[in-house]
Amino acid sequence: MVLAEHAPGHITGFDIFPAFIDQFNNNATKLNLQDKVKGVVRSMDNLPFQDDALDLIWCEGAIYNIGFERGLNEWRKFLKPGGYIAVTESSWLTEKRPSKIEQYCLPHFPEMDTIAGKITQIQKAGYLPIATFVLPSVCWNDNYFTPMVKAQELFLEK
Numbered sequence: 276m277v278l279a280e281h282a283p284g285h286i287t288g289f290d291i292f293p294a295f296i297d298q299f300n301n302n303a304t305k306l307n308l309q310d311k312v313k314g315v316v317r318s319m320d321n322l323p324f325q326d327d328a329l330d331l332i333w334c335e336g337a338i339y340n341i342g343f344e345r346g347l348n349e350w351r352k353f354l355k356p357g358g359y360i361a362v363t364e365s366s367w368l369t370e371k372r373p374s375k376i377e378q379y380c381l382p383h384f385p386e387m388d389t390i391a392g393k394i395t396q397i398q399k400a401g402y403l404p405i406a407t408f409v410l411p412s413v414c415w416n417d418n419y420f421t422p423m424v425k426a427q428e429l430f431l432e433k
C-alpha cells in the first residue's frame with residue numbers, strides 16, 4: 276500500500292495464503308487503491324508474467340521461501356531493461372558470530388550470509404547492485420516481535 280501511494284503504475288501482490296490476500300485486498304479498498312493494487316493467491320515460484328514485463332519487483336522478507344539465489348535468478352527475466360528489484364534478506368552484519376546464534380539461525384535461513392556475500396549473489400544473477408541498507412531494529416522489535424507476543428497469546432488461547 277505504501278508503494279502504491281508513492282509510485283505510479285499497477286501493482287500485483289502475491290501470497291500463497293488466501294487469508295493474507297483477502298486482507299491485502301481489503302486494505303487496498305480501504306485506502307481507495309483497489310484500481311491500482313490487486314492481490315492474487317499464487318506461489319512466487321510460478322509467477323504469471325511475460326519476459327521484460329515489469330518495472331519493479333518488490334519482495335520484502337519473503338524471497339527466502341524459494342531461496343535468495345533461486346528467486347533472483349528466476350525473476351530476472353521478468354524485469355524490463357532498466358527495471359529494478361528490491362529484496363530484503365536476513366544477513367549477518369559481522370564476519371564472526373557467537374555459535375549459538377548461528378546454530379539458531381542457519382536451520383531456518385540456510386542461505387544466510389554477509390551483506391557482501393549477498394551483493395556477490397545479486398551481481399552473479401545478472402543485476403547491477405545499486406544500494407543496500409540495514410533495516411533499523413525498530414522494524415523488527417516494534418513492528419514484529421512485540422505484536423507477535425500478543426498474537427501468540429491469542430493463538431494459544433484459541
Ligand SMILES: C[S@@+](CC[C@H](N)C(=O)[O-])C[C@H]1O[C@@H](n2cnc3c(N)ncnc32)[C@H](O)[C@@H]1O
Nearest residue numbers: 289290291292295317318319320335336337340
Ligand atoms: C515473513 S512474511 C513477509 C510478508 C510481507 N512481505 C511483509 O513484509 O510483511 C513471508 C510471506 O511469504 C508468504 N509465502 C510463503 N511461501 C510463499 C510462496 N511460495 N509464494 C508466495 N508467498 C509465499 C507467507 O505466506 C508470508 O506471508
